[in-house]
Amino acid sequence: MNATILLLGVLFSSIGFGYFLYGKKQQKSVPLICGIALIIYPYFIENISIMLALGLILCVIPKFIRL
Template sequence: MADEALLLWGVVFSSLGLGYFIYGKKQGAPVPLVCGLVLMVYPYFISSTLVLVALGMVLAAIPYFIRL
């Protein structure tokens, strides 16, 4: 069951990362661009569902709180 959860959450956060990446690229905003790249890549290196979700939520919230 944990493998399916990892796969599902990885797809969710990677999709969100793709949206951030496209937005950051079009707007020239570095914070969403970098967060988008990290969100798309980090699920490959995390093997715990809890860590994956916690880190994904933090990375998804960073562009909201940090605006450059």
Template sequence: MDSSASLLGGVVFGSIGLGYFIYGKKQDHLIAGIALMGYSYFVTDLYWLLAIGIGLMALPRLIKL
């Protein structure tokens, strides 16, 4: 991680991913939860971290439409 903002972003999106994973056992959010928990290990730029995280959070809603 480059900065503390990237670290904080990884923690926030990882926590949201854990919620998606737990909720996803009943719904379609399981894969998005796993992706949210893991992608921050590979992305170090803050802007990409935010863009991918927001995209993964929106993915289950876009697929249902």
């Protein structure tokens, strides 16, 4: 296990937790789903570039999609 992967996982999981709490409190589905995805996906991705790209995409989705 690489330290970079571990730190990126912690970073994106904490952002995901914030999105999850916001989506749950405001009853918004897009931040809720993106938050859950951000919390879960670092467990399955081991490539740094894919992890970084997917994490950034999932972080930006709630800013562009408003439901």
